[in-house]
Amino acid sequence: MSENILSRRDFLRLSGATALTTTLTACAGYPPVAESNPDPDSMPPHVAQALSGAGGYSAPEKPVTLPQDALQRLMEGNQRFVANRFLDPNRSPQRRSAVAHSQQPFATILGCVDSRVPPELVFDRGLGDLLVIRSAGEVLDEAVIGSIEFGSFELKIPLIVVLGHERCGAVKAAIDALEHGGGGHRRSKKKGEHSAEPGDIGYIVEGLRPAIEKAQSWGMGDLAENAMRANVSLTVQRLRKSPVLSAAEESGRLKIVGARYDLDSGAVEVLFS
Numbered sequence: 001m002s003e004n005i006l007s008r009r010d011f012l013r014l015s016g017a018t019a020l021t022t023t024l025t026a027c028a029g030y031p032p033v034a035e036s037n038p039d040p041d042s043m044p045p046h047v048a049q050a051l052s053g054a055g056g057y058s059a060p061e062k063p064v065t066l067p068q069d070a071l072q073r074l075m076e077g078n079q080r081f082v083a084n085r086f087l088d089p090n091r092s093p094q095r096r097s098a099v100a101h102s103q104q105p106f107a108t109i110l111g112c113v114d115s116r117v118p119p120e121l122v123f124d125r126g127l128g129d130l131l132v133i134r135s136a137g138e139v140l141d142e143a144v145i146g147s148i149e150f151g152s153f154e155l156k157i158p159l160i161v162v163l164g165h166e167r168c169g170a171v172k173a174a175i176d177a178l179e180h181g182g183g184g185h186r187r188s189k190k191k192g193e194h195s196a197e198p199g200d201i202g203y204i205v206e207g208l209r210p211a212i213e214k215a216q217s218w219g220m221g222d223l224a225e226n227a228m229r230a231n232v233s234l235t236v237q238r239l240r241k242s243p244v245l246s247a248a249e250e251s252g253r254l255k256i257v258g259a260r261y262d263l264d265s266g267a268v269e270v271l272f273s
């Protein structure tokens, strides 16, 4: 699919108008969580200890090297978050010591700076688990892309998740700027030239412009929601242009997925992979 052409079919897919989207909590087939508090005596010791609020102890987990295993581990954490059944794994002093000299995170999360979407909480993970990069609206620049490439090339992380979210303030602000203020500043603009947005905020607006214009072209639905989904799609497409990431994905060592976080339910939904 061309970066510049998102068809009506893509709109339907990205806007959630079809059943093709898959929730993180539904597609992995992991066991359901009981609604009531279970008997601590029936639980593994580390689970009972974690649930008792004893401080985030968790038994060492097997290293994850396959993309599908990484996605499943991430899903399981989000399901715990949604169900308010945190394990708070890998937050103990033992874990801190274990990763003090090396790390093997199993997923890279590119998310928004929004204070309501902290990846370690949303996926119930701890020290050394996630490589997290955040920018307003998940907007890319060389530092963001280079950081993601570092995770893939140097740390061999098997999964990248581009995580957009509901009611993204950056997307809303960019829409407002483009519709009423004429937009931000193009990168080619010279220093001192007039910009509708102060500082470098215009860079964020310009980064979101293609997704917003794409969503505007669809002419239906909620513009902010559709722009957020289009932005996730375009961001994944841009990452796949990285020679480092595309080589890893083509070899099967890496998977890049787009996802959406629901502020109301806490659930993460995989939009496409």
Ligand SMILES: [Zn+2]
Pocket: 112, 113, 114, 136, 137, 165, 167, 168, 169, 170, 171
């Ligand atoms: Zn946001």
